[in-house]
Amino acid sequence: MExxxxxxxxxxxxxxxxxxxxxxxxxxxxxxxxxxxMPSGQDPAAAAAxxxxxxxxxEEVHLHFQSCGTVNRVTIRxxxxxxxxxxxxxxxxxxxxxxxxLLLNESELHGRQLKVSAKRTNxxxxxxxxxxxxxxxxxxxxxHMPPYIFPPPYGYGKVPRFRMPMRYNPYF
Numbered sequence: 423m424e425x426x427x428x429x430x431x432x433x434x435x436x437x438x439x440x441x442x443x444x445x446x447x448x449x450x451x452x453x454x455x456x457x458x459x460m461p462s463g464q465d466p467a468a469a470a471a472x473x474x475x476x477x478x479x480x481e482e483v484h485l486h487f488q489s490c491g492t493v494n495r496v497t498i499r500x501x502x503x504x505x506x507x508x509x510x511x512x513x514x515x516x517x518x519x520x521x522x523x524l525l526l527n528e529s530e531l532h533g534r535q536l537k538v539s540a541k542r543t544n545x546x547x548x549x550x551x552x553x554x555x556x557x558x559x560x561x562x563x564x565x566h567m568p569p570y571i572f573p574p575p576y577g578y579g580k581v582p583r584f585r586m587p588m589r590y591n592p593y594f
Contacts (some may be wrong), residue, residue, distance in 0.1 A: 466517045467517045468511055468512065469511070469512045469520050469523040470510070471509060471536050471537070472536070472537040474531065476508060478506070480496040480510075482532070483496045483531070490523040491515065491518065492514060494515050495512075511541055524538055
């Protein structure tokens with residue numbers, strides 16, 4: 423005698439959660455396929471500005487790049503003490519605004535020429551390979567010793583000592 427009992431407990435909740443996760447995964451895959459038309463490693467709607475004056479505020483950078491399109495956010499990088507490093511990131515709402523921002527390359531802000539480029543993003547797992555220098559060899563553990571040429575004249579580990587000049591000592 424076998425009895426099958428279905429309960430609306432944890433199993434049905436787990437199945438419902440799995441369906442939701444699968445739907446989210448499919449949606450993320452579709453979004454990533456839609457974004458594959460852009461070059462690898464570049465942020466679609468952001469520009470990087472180098473040589474920004476240290477006294478510039480994000481509002482002034484916002485006003486400078488406002489002619490390109492709608493500015494979403496301006497980030498001025500700073501060091502651990504809060505002093506600006508001299509470059510800023512400008513994020514736009516439209517991807518076409520980045521091309522307009524590239525036209526502002528070598529424009530002046532606070533008397534300094536800006537260098538504007540498309541912002542790149544770090545791609546995880548993609549590291550630029552840098553080969554070793556030519557002629558570089560890792561050193562062995564015994565390189566601190568000079569090569570053996572001939573035995574030292576005073577014996578191993580012995581160094582000639584210079585005697586102090588003798589004083590006249592009649593009782594010695």
